[in-house]
Amino acid sequence: MIITEHLHKRFGSQQVLRDVHITCRPGACIALIGPNGSGKTTLIKSILQMVIPDRGKIIFQGDDITGQCEYRAKIGFMPQMTRYPENMTIGEVISMMMDIRKDQKNRDEELLEQYQLKDIYHKRMGTLSGGMRQKVGACLAFLFQPDVFILDEPTAGLDPLSTEILKQKIIKEKSKGKTTIITSHVLSELDEMISEVIYMHEGQVLFQKSMEDLKLATQEVKLSKMIAKMIA
Amino acid sequence: MYKKTYLILIIFFLSFLAKLEAKTWWVGKNESLHSLNQAIQSARAGDEIRVKKGVYFERNLIIDKPLTLIGEGLPVLDGEGKYEIISIKASSVKVIGFHIRNSGISSLKDLAGIKIYDAQDVQIVHNLITNSFFGIYTQYGKNCQIKDNQIVAYGKEEQQSGNGIHCWNSSYMHIEDNVVSGHRDGIYFEFVTQSIIKNNRSFRNLRYGLHFMFSNHDTYISNVFTNNGAGVAVMFSNHVNMFNNTFHQNWGDASYGILLKEISDGKIQGNQFKKNTTGIYLEGVSRVNMSRNTFSSNGWGLKIQASCQDMNIHQNNFINNTFDVSTNGSLVLNNFDGNYWDKYEGYDLNKDHFGDIPFRPVSLFSIILEKNPTTLIMFRSFISALMDKTEKLIPSLTPEQLKDQSPRVQPIPL
Amino acid sequence: MNKIYKHVMVDIIRNRMVLFYTLLLFIVSLSIFSLEDTSSKGILSMLNIILMIVPLVSLIFSTIYMYNSGEFIELLLSQPLKRNTIWWSLFIGLLTALGLAFLLGAGIVILIFETSLLGLMLVLCGLLLSCIFTALALLAAVLTKDKAKGIGLSIMLWLYFTIIFDGIVLFMLFQLSDYPIEKFMIAISMFNPIDLARILILMQLDVSALMGYTGAIFKDFFGTASGISLSFGTLVLWVIIPFMYSLRYFKKKDL
Numbered sequence: 001m002i003i004t005e006h007l008h009k010r011f012g013s014q015q016v017l018r019d020v021h022i023t024c025r026p027g028a029c030i031a032l033i034g035p036n037g038s039g040k041t042t043l044i045k046s047i048l049q050m051v052i053p054d055r056g057k058i059i060f061q062g063d064d065i066t067g068q069c070e071y072r073a074k075i076g077f078m079p080q081m082t083r084y085p086e087n088m089t090i091g092e093v094i095s096m097m098m099d100i101r102k103d104q105k106n107r108d109e110e111l112l113e114q115y116q117l118k119d120i121y122h123k124r125m126g127t128l129s130g131g132m133r134q135k136v137g138a139c140l141a142f143l144f145q146p147d148v149f150i151l152d153e154p155t156a157g158l159d160p161l162s163t164e165i166l167k168q169k170i171i172k173e174k175s176k177g178k179t180t181i182i183t184s185h186v187l188s189e190l191d192e193m194i195s196e197v198i199y200m201h202e203g204q205v206l207f208q209k210s211m212e213d214l215k216l217a218t219q220e221v222k223l224s225k226m227i228a229k230m231i232a
Numbered sequence: 233m234y235k236k237t238y239l240i241l242i243i244f245f246l247s248f249l250a251k252l253e254a255k256t257w258w259v260g261k262n263e264s265l266h267s268l269n270q271a272i273q274s275a276r277a278g279d280e281i282r283v284k285k286g287v288y289f290e291r292n293l294i295i296d297k298p299l300t301l302i303g304e305g306l307p308v309l310d311g312e313g314k315y316e317i318i319s320i321k322a323s324s325v326k327v328i329g330f331h332i333r334n335s336g337i338s339s340l341k342d343l344a345g346i347k348i349y350d351a352q353d354v355q356i357v358h359n360l361i362t363n364s365f366f367g368i369y370t371q372y373g374k375n376c377q378i379k380d381n382q383i384v385a386y387g388k389e390e391q392q393s394g395n396g397i398h399c400w401n402s403s404y405m406h407i408e409d410n411v412v413s414g415h416r417d418g419i420y421f422e423f424v425t426q427s428i429i430k431n432n433r434s435f436r437n438l439r440y441g442l443h444f445m446f447s448n449h450d451t452y453i454s455n456v457f458t459n460n461g462a463g464v465a466v467m468f469s470n471h472v473n474m475f476n477n478t479f480h481q482n483w484g485d486a487s488y489g490i491l492l493k494e495i496s497d498g499k500i501q502g503n504q505f506k507k508n509t510t511g512i513y514l515e516g517v518s519r520v521n522m523s524r525n526t527f528s529s530n531g532w533g534l535k536i537q538a539s540c541q542d543m544n545i546h547q548n549n550f551i552n553n554t555f556d557v558s559t560n561g562s563l564v565l566n567n568f569d570g571n572y573w574d575k576y577e578g579y580d581l582n583k584d585h586f587g588d589i590p591f592r593p594v595s596l597f598s599i600i601l602e603k604n605p606t607t608l609i610m611f612r613s614f615i616s617a618l619m620d621k622t623e624k625l626i627p628s629l630t631p632e633q634l635k636d637q638s639p640r641v642q643p644i645p646l
Numbered sequence: 647m648n649k650i651y652k653h654v655m656v657d658i659i660r661n662r663m664v665l666f667y668t669l670l671l672f673i674v675s676l677s678i679f680s681l682e683d684t685s686s687k688g689i690l691s692m693l694n695i696i697l698m699i700v701p702l703v704s705l706i707f708s709t710i711y712m713y714n715s716g717e718f719i720e721l722l723l724s725q726p727l728k729r730n731t732i733w734w735s736l737f738i739g740l741l742t743a744l745g746l747a748f749l750l751g752a753g754i755v756i757l758i759f760e761t762s763l764l765g766l767m768l769v770l771c772g773l774l775l776s777c778i779f780t781a782l783a784l785l786a787a788v789l790t791k792d793k794a795k796g797i798g799l800s801i802m803l804w805l806y807f808t809i810i811f812d813g814i815v816l817f818m819l820f821q822l823s824d825y826p827i828e829k830f831m832i833a834i835s836m837f838n839p840i841d842l843a844r845i846l847i848l849m850q851l852d853v854s855a856l857m858g859y860t861g862a863i864f865k866d867f868f869g870t871a872s873g874i875s876l877s878f879g880t881l882v883l884w885v886i887i888p889f890m891y892s893l894r895y896f897k898k899k900d901l
Contacts, residue, residue: 011900050723051900073726085718087660093721096653100725485858507854529686531855552686554855574687604823605860607816609831612690612848613841614698615812 001026002047002148002179007056009042009203016042017053018203026147029170029180031190033227034200040183041080043200044150047181048077061147073101076141078134078151086126090117090136093125097140104144111139114165130157138166142173149173149180155189167193187224199227206231260284268293268301268309275299277322283307283330296321303329306360311335316343317364323352327359335364342394344369345383348376356381366394367415373402378410385414390438395420399427407432417443418460425449432456440465441482452477463488463508472498481507488513489530495520502646505530511553514540523547526646532558532598541565549643550574550593554611557593557634560602564633568593572640580641591639594630596623650722650731654739657718658711664743667703671695671751679759686851689760689768692752693847696772697840698808700748701779705800708740708783713793720901733896737784737889744776764850771843774881778839779804781889788895811838828863836877839884846877 007020016039024030032040045051047058049065049072057064060071084093094117098107112118115135125133134157141149149170155163170193174180184190197214199206207230215221218229257271258264259281265271268290271281277297285305292315295301299322307330311317314336318327332345344366348354354376360383361367367383370376378397387393396412398420399405405427411434412418418434421427421444430453434441441457442464444450449471456478457464463482466472472495479489489508490500494516503525505511511530512522515537521544527533528551536543538561546569550556556573570586578587597616600607610616623630658664674695679688715736722732753769760768782803790796815834819827835841849856849868856865867873 009900045901048724050720052898069728070726072724075724077724079720079724085657085715085721088657088718092653092656096650097725099649099653100722100727102649483854485862509854509858529854531852531858531861554852604819605858606823606828606831607819608856608858608860609828609835609841609845609864610812610816610819611852611855612693613812613844614694614808615816617694618809 001059001061002181003059004043004047005057005059007043007046007058008054009039009046009051010054016203017046020056020200020203020205022198022205022208024148024179024181026179027174027177028196029174029194030182030196030198031187031194031223032181032183032198032200033185033187033190034206037202038200039203040200041152042203044077044152044181044183047150048072048075073104073144074147076144076146076149078137078141078149078154080152080156084125084133084136087124089122089124090128091121093136094121094140094143097143101144106145108142108145109139111135111142111165111169115139115162131159131162134158135162138169142169147178149178149182151180151182153183153185155184155186163189187227188222191223194223197223197227199230254278254280256280256282258282258284259288261286272299290317291315292319293317294319294321295325295327298322298324300326301328301330302326303331303359306331308333311345311364313337316341316347318346320346320348320351320354323354325351326355326357328355328357329359331360331362332364333362335366337365337392337394339391342366342369342398344394344398347371348373352376355379360384364394366398367396367412368398369394370399370402370405373399373405375404375406376402377406377408379406379408381410383410383412383415387414387416387438390416393438395443396434396437397432399424403427406430413437417441418457420444421447421450423447427451428453430454433458435459437461441479442466444469448472451475456480457482457489459483460487462486463491465491465493466495467491467493468495470496470498474498474500474503476502478504479506479508479511480504483507483509485509491515492517492520499523500525504528505533510535513537514543516540518542520544524644524646525549526551527556528552531555533593535559536566537561538563543567544569546570547640547644548572549646551643555595555598555601558598558602559594559631559634562631564631566634568634568636570638570640571636572643573636574643576639576641578639578641585641586638587641590635590637592624592627592630592635594634596620596630599629650727651735651738654735655742657715658739658743661711661743663707663710664747667707667744668747668751671699671748672755675752675755679755689756689764689851692756692768693844693851695752696768696775696847697844700752700772700775701807701840702804704744704776704779705783705786705804706797707744708780709787709796709800710793711740712736712784712787713796716901723901729897730893733784733893737780740780740784741777744780745773748772748776762850764847767847767850770878771847771881774878774885775839775843777885778881778888781885781887781892784892785888785895788892788899807838807840812841815841828860832864832867836880839881842877842881842884846874 002024004020004022007017009017034040042051046053065071196210198208214226218226220226257275259268259271268288280300283303285307287308289310309317309330309332311334313334317332317335335345336343345361345364346356347369350372352374356378358380362384368378383396393416395417396415401423403425407429408431410432413436415437416439418437418441424447427450433456435458437460439461441460445467447469451473454476458480460482487509489505489511492514496518498520500522501524505527507529509531511527511533513535517540519542523546526549530553533550533553533556536559543566549572551574573591576591578589580587596619678691682688756765756768786799787796790799835845845868
């Protein structure tokens with residue numbers, strides 16, 4: 001359960017978040033969409049406290065996260081593909097994560113096996129293709145069985161087969177009642193997974209609606225069409 | 233022929249008579265004489281007085297005839313802090329083997345452990361003189377020998393302390409193998425000529441280890457001067473030779489290995505100057521030949537004031553000094569040649585053991601320091617090194633003429 | 647904290663630059679001491695390395711490392727770790743790496759060739775300068791957004807501490823040469839860790855020259871046990887204060 005209230009953030013002269021309210025319920029799979037520079041990544045980073053908001057607060061499972069770090073044990077984060085230390089091997093990144101979260105014993109290594117990452121543990125992150133890095137990121141996000149998944153452009157660079165594996169995984173986790181936030185530009189991939197849509201534009205949330213509401217309002221089946229209608 | 237033989241016989245006979253006549257007096261607790269004073273009064277010229285071990289309070293002993301005083305087992309003559317202990321007022325007196333202590337202290341009279349008044353051929357050998365105002369004092373002495381004495385005082389202030397060996401208006405003195413410490417000046421000469429000072433050690437004196445003025449034609453050999461308040465000061469003298477002496481650890485703003493002032497025509501050779509704030513400070517010095525000396529680990533090796541001229545400074549070693557040479561003017565009338573400078577960065581392509589480019593021993597920073605001593609705090613900073621390097625390439629503040637034309641590339645073995 | 651410290655260490659040590667720096671220090675210091683005929687001349691060359699090269703390398707290396715670790719830091723930040731912990735670990739990791747590099751590369755050689763208080767002083771100052779300039783690098787890295795600006799700021803800091811500051815002090819010394827400003831100078835030197843380290847070493851190196859009057863004032867301060875401890879205390883403050891500032895900024899920084 002994540003709630004943001006009156007979130008404001010300014011980078012220099014640019015207002016990247018304006019009074020952002022969102023509510024993410026357990027079991028919801030939320031697509032965070034919007035044009036480039038609309039503040040999606042900033043919002044995600046605010047939830048993870050990589051970016052400190054100027055005003056407003058973020059409540060995670062009932063507690064204000066300001067100054068906290070333990071709540072992140074309940075989040076699986078998959079960053080955009082370039083963001084990994086380049087001179088560590090896959091094995092080292094994964095074992096480091098395990099080391100940091102030593103007390104989280106229940107590990108979910110399903111993706112690790114499906115992507116057959118263990119065979120290439122010795123390869124350095126810097127030498128990997130974008131798709132491979134995405135796989136590592138996905139595995140890390142799911143590894144510790146968190147309550148909340150935050151996936152920033154998860155399918156970018158992934159081949160169709162791997163994308164499908166990831167989608168199935170997300171759907172499986174959703175059915176366990178976990179919250180998922182996905183940002184993506186490829187709306188067609190989101191159709192089958194998501195239950196809600198948050199649309200951001202120039203730092204503001206234009207709307208947060210469930211898929212059912214959207215379908216009713218727009219009389220469309222495809223997400224991309226719904227969005228197009230909503231904005232127009 | 234016969235006459236000569238007779239003469240020899242007569243001389244032999246006479247001297248035998250004299251030997252017979254010379255009597256030995258014994259002084260001691262268990263001897264017939266208990267007092268040295270009494271013995272001196274009873275004795276006749278040429279007699280010998282032997283003093284047994286013990287402590288004697290004789291006030292002031294005045295020796296006015298040629299006597300030989302010998303202490304056996306280092307008898308103590310105590311001046312009780314009031315008297316001059318031995319006053320020698322006759323020639324050919326010998327004082328051997330006494331412990332002379334606690335002379336009086338006076339600001340009017342120069343009280344001493346042993347004082348020689350206007351006498352010749354006096355010998356003062358093997359004595360220990362402690363806690364005296366002056367140690368051994370000579371005035372108008374001639375051809376006296378001061379040898380193997382140990383002179384120790386514990387002076388704290390210059391006014392409360394006299395000199396260890398003090399000579400005034402004397403000549404042909406031999407001062408050898410003495411150890412002097414804790415006095416105002418270790419060895420002090422004024423108007424002393426034709427004398428030899430050899431193998432003495434003078435250390436921890438309040439002012440100078442050696443101090444002389446107006447003393448010409450003297451020779452100093454193999455003495456060691458360490459840790460004296462202001463090092464060694466040599467002024468207003470000519471034809472002074474200093475060979476193989478050691479000047480060590482004379483630390484302080486006004487402390488010098490040697491302070492040379494108004495000196496001319498001498499030789500300073502084979503000496504060691506080590507860890508002094510200033511190795512040699514020269515002011516108004518002319519025609520002195522300095523060679524084969526070693527200057528090591530001094531703050532300044534040589535401080536040559538512009539008033540010096542015709543100095544010949546060659547074949548010396550300059551090793552690990554903070555500054556090798558500094559000067560206060562741009563006029564240079566002295567000659568540097570064939571010295572070894574460890575700061576020399578030149579090369580010797582023709583392998584003749586002399587560097588091919590001249591060395592300028594005066595660094596810019598030493599000139600700056602001369603003008604503004606506080607800049608010392610910036611020494612060895614990058615900016616000061618930069619300034620020094622620039623100055624080496626284009627001399628502007630350092631005297632252009634002060635250079636060693638043929639610096640050695642290897643230290644001179646000494 | 648030590649749960650990520652060791653990963654930081656592994657990451658830094660793998661960086662070839664540290665290895666190269668260690669080797670370079672080792673070769674240079676060994677050749678300095680074996681080429682010079684007296685160890686005191688070697689000490690002088692080492693002094694320049696400690697006062698110039700060590701701060702420069704510590705600054706540049708640490709700044710570049712901090713920028714190159716942007717992703718690493720982000721990865722750590724998405725984990726249940728305090729920002730405090732992350733920054734401390736990075737700092738201690740850099741200190742360990744650069745300190746070890748200095749100790750193995752130069753420290754041991756110095757102590758072998760100059761086993762004295764002077765040698766010890768050189769090694770201590772070298773270590774402290776490594777730490778100080780690492781802390782300053784962290785500050786430079788956290789204050790600037792992009793790498794080029796960060797490295798630029800680092801180089802400016804280095805120039806400032808090695809040349810500009812001294813130039814200003816020297817200028818001041820000449821302007822105020824009529825006043826007794828020795829004590830003031832002692833205070834001023836506290837504002838530049840390189841100067842402070844240099845003076846501490848100077849006290850051991852040029853003992854004879856420092857016995858002069860002006861020297862004596864400095865010696866009375868920097869030569870006494872309390873002066874030396876105060877100086878080292880100040881050097882330690884030079885590590886702590888920039889680091890604490892960088893920590894404060896890092897806690898609020900957006901990544």
